[in-house]
Amino acid sequence: MENINDNVLSRRADELFGRPREQWTTIDEIIYGLPSYYDNVVNETEKMNKMRFKAIKESLNHHYGKSKFYNQLCKEYEFRPDDVRNMKDLEKIPMLPDTFFKEYPAENPKEVFEWLNRISTIELGNYDYGGKDLQGFLRWAQDRIEGLVNHSSGTTGHYSFMFRDKVTFHRFYYALVRSLVEIAPPKDEPHYVYPGSPNTFLTIGRWLGEIGYVFSEPKRHFLTDREISMSIARLMSTGHAKSLKEKFILKALKKAMIKGEEKMLTLLEDLDKTGEQIYMVTPPFQLYSMMLKMKERGMKLNFGESNSLIVTGGGWKILENRKISEQEFATMVEDTLGVPADRYIDLYGMSEMNGIAISCEGRYKHLHPWIHPMVLDDNQGHLGYDEWGRFAFLDPVANSYPGYIITGDRVKLLERCPICDKPGPVLESDITRMAGAEAKGCANLMRGLMAEEFKKVERKKGN
């Protein structure tokens, strides 16, 4: 098969996120060693299952041996890693609810650090951060672990913090770049377009901003570089400005987004004229907003010809009063940007998982092959394929925390994709939140800000 790593992006991913071969474990063999993540022939099911199983066992031994907290949790469940002898035994692994990552005792850097130290599998060293604000602390922590730090929107009053050490960060980011490259092989160096701000620790901005640094400076484009601090993120998530200052911040942000969007549309037009290939990664609501404006202006681009890729992710709530299906959205992408359905993908992921699921042309979500997915019932019993339940997963990539997580998402898992021949189980595209689980998806918070704008354009359209 064609060497998909023979391109500028793969080489840069190797430079930035590669790991010395002598340090590779089974999960590294999968991430760095597999020639393809999505090829049915290369990733023959039985072989992949064995590799994943081995990687999970190694990860289990790592956390059991090095994390006092996880070791104690296993004892509480009367579980030892040796109890896992076959695939079925993976169900016995003690897991953490995703809400666990927001249970820090107080929003005070020292206390967050101490909490982090207790849940972490890696050594964090001494606390020598001199500041008092959390935003500065996150910067300090990120430098300390040489990894990636991000926080959730804080909608419920509490942020969820994720700290990825260098090992976890590199594995995950290498995998992300490789996935992009595999789906849409770059011609030369494509342009990276993210209509948001990279200057934040808020999950979506942090992730998508960071991935932009794989691209050379003139080839990466952001909507704004205005900082989205933790307090601004919380303000955006509630949408209720309590003081004049907060009202001003919200207004300025909205203005920056509208202005930035115009800048993006001009940029897209220019790139299309010169036939440049783009990788555009965006929350669905943001792209929707831009596509509405394009339709309104009769603007039609043809990025399909340059083998460009459009990627959405971060929550599917676009309009309050109407649901837009992924299929409908894909048609709109083709109509406005000229990108065919097989080059438009929607991602499913979450801040606790070091892997993503990408939609195929049938809009089924294909998980990265190292993630072991599970569906649980109300009593945390394991459901099989074809049943709706709570999504849980075992993620052997996580080195700095046990990546065995029970989420609040309601999913259905199918053993095989009914449409395409990519390997592995797939998730139905209609992923929602479980009853009682709090709303999630940091893209939603920016969507709230733009809700009024949508209404204006929708009204003009006469919808």
Added chain:
Amino acid sequence: MGLREWKEKGYFFDLDWTRTFGRSIPSLIFLSIRHPLLVMNANKGSPDGPQNLRPKKLPYEIPKFTKDMKHCNSNERYLRPTFLCDPLDPAIIAMANKLGAYEKSDWDYAESVFKFVNGSIRIDFSSPKTAGECLRWGHGTCIDKLNLFIALCRAAGIKARYRLYSPQGVEALYNLYMSADPLVQKWVDNLNFFVLHGSGESLIDGKWAISDVSADFYHGPPQKIPIPHFGEDPADLWIKPAKGVWQPEGLPLGFRLLGSLPFLMFGGTGRAINKNIRANYEDGLEILKTISLEEYDREIRKTYKPKWHDSARKASRVLDSLGK
């Protein structure tokens, strides 16, 4: 009334009460000091939520009291009036007669009372009430409903007492009550139990039968919880003691005043919880339009396994136990 009788009737905040409040109230005070914003928000929260769930029209009629109505007027333990639980209240006597006092067997009568209190009195989060008020107003907390259950039993000559404890509920209850308000949620998360819950015990054929009248029947279906039965310990199904149980004859004097304080201090909390309860109640009514209570209960019990909130928080407890 002598000091001994007061003690028997549970009129003092004794060691059990001190232990219960001692292990829960300091945590609330600590949280309030540490997170003043939570308290402020709790007060302002849910302005559209109801202060209580008193029905506009009672779903039952209280008969007019007449002097010839049979009732028990004994000073024997567990039959006599206690604080907030007066079986000699005319409305209680009238209702006891309507429900079949002295006509049905003790078991059948107590079961009728159980069904009445569970089926017709709305559970809510409101200031403490007497048994008579609970009956006349048609709503109350678990303790108010328990006052009514016990008073109706005693009015019919059936000995009855309180079964009090700090409870731990199933995950669904946590989501319904505790997660409605961040202050309560944080408090319960810290404790891993709620401060107080009461079930009832009635002495029938020489045995104390445990029953729980707190969650009205409409509660179960939306939360996929079975419907409680008379004589069935809720600890097997949906709410269980996290700490020791004690079985006083009555509530202490001052309980009403003390119990009113949270409603004065954290008004928004009450409104938020009541809003959740009301929505759940309405969902329950909708579900029970399509399936009978008995049928629902039969079906759900085939597969139901209680998922205690504790299990979902195992990781948090382990982390807490490790200390700093």
